[in-house]
Amino acid sequence: MKLKVIFIALIAIVSCKEEKESEKVVNNETEIAIKVIDSNSIDLEVYDFNGFEKFLNKNNNKTYVINFWATWCGPCVKELPYFEKLNEAYKNDDVEVILVSLDFPYLYESKLKPFIKEKKLASKVIALNDVDMNTWIPKVDVNWSGSIPATIIYKNDTRKFYEQSFTYEELTKELNQFLN
C-alpha cells in the first residue's frame, strides 16, 4: 500500500515537471529583416518579433536549436561553444543552430559584431530587437519568465523549451530526443 501511494505520487511529480508544449505562433515567412548591418565583413540580420517569428515555426523536417543569448550574459557566453560544437557535429543530421542575440542595439557595432568575429561563430547569428517584451516573451514560450540563457529545440510541431544553462552532454541528450 505504502509503495503504491509513493508510486502514484512520483508519477504525479514527474508529470508536473514535464514541459508544456508552447503556444503555436503564426507563420510569417514573408517578413524580412528590418535592416542588415554590414561592416567589418560581418552581416547582422536584425529583427523585431514579427520578423523573427518565422525562425520558430519552420516546417521542413529539420531540427532547429534556437538559443537566446547576449554578449553581456556570462552563462550564455560560457555555453556558446557547446552550441557551436553541436552545430558542427550534427550538420549531417539536418540540425541547425540559430543564436539569437538580445544585445542592446547601440552595442551591435562595438560589442556584438566584434564578438562574432573574434569567436569565429559559425552558427547563424541574428539579433532580436523588440522592446515590447511582455508581448513577445509568452509567444516564444508561455513558461518563459524572461531570464537568459534560454533555448528552444523543435522539429516541425514538436518542441521543447529550456530556461537554463547547458553542458554539451545535456544538450546532445536533449537533441537526440528529436532525431529518432
Next chain:
Amino acid sequence: MKKSIKLISFVYVLVLVSAFTVRDGGYKIGDVVEDFSLKNIDGKTVSLSDYKNSKGVIVVFTCNTCPYAVMYEDRIMDLNTKYATKGFPVVAIMPNNPEAKQGDSYEAMKERAKEKGFKFPYLMDEGQKIYPKFGATKTPHVFILQKKDGLHVVEYIGAIDNNYQDASAVTIKYVEEAVDAMLTGKEVFEKETKAIGCSIKV
C-alpha cells in the same frame, strides 16, 4: 498498524509534493509572503515585518552587474521617491552569489548604493535562501506585496515597464499602474508581466 502506515505515507507524499511545488515556482499571485530578515548595506538587518505601518512593499530583485538592472536603477529610485510616502516603499534584494559575480559583493553593493544615492534598503540575499521562495528568476524582477489583515500578499509579479531601452518611450508603467490600483482600492489590471533579465547567478 496498517492505518498508521497509510497515514504516514500520505503525509510523506504531501510533504514531497509541497516541497516540489515551492521549489518549482515560488510565490504566486495571492500567496502570503513569509517574513524574511536580510543584511542591509548599512550592516543592519531589515525584515519584512519591520514594515508594520506601510500599505505594502515593492520588492525588487536587482544587482550591480546586470545591464538590464543598471538600465532600471534610476527608475527603481523614482518608484521609491513616488510611492514610499504613499505607503509602498521599495526594498531591493541582491540575489546573486557574490562568489560567482564579484561585482555583486557586499562591498560593491555598498559602493553602488552610495554612488547612486539609494534611499531604500539594498539587501544581500546571503546564502541565496530568499529569492527561491519568491520564485525570482532574474534581475530585475519585481514583486509587489500588499498588506491585507496584517499579512503581505503578492499582488503583482514582473517587469517595471514596457521599454527597457528608453524610459522616455515607455507607454505602460506596469508597477505604477499596479500600485495606483492598490492605493485606490481597485483590482490590479495586469498582475503578471514578462521581461528579459539576467539569470540569477548561483
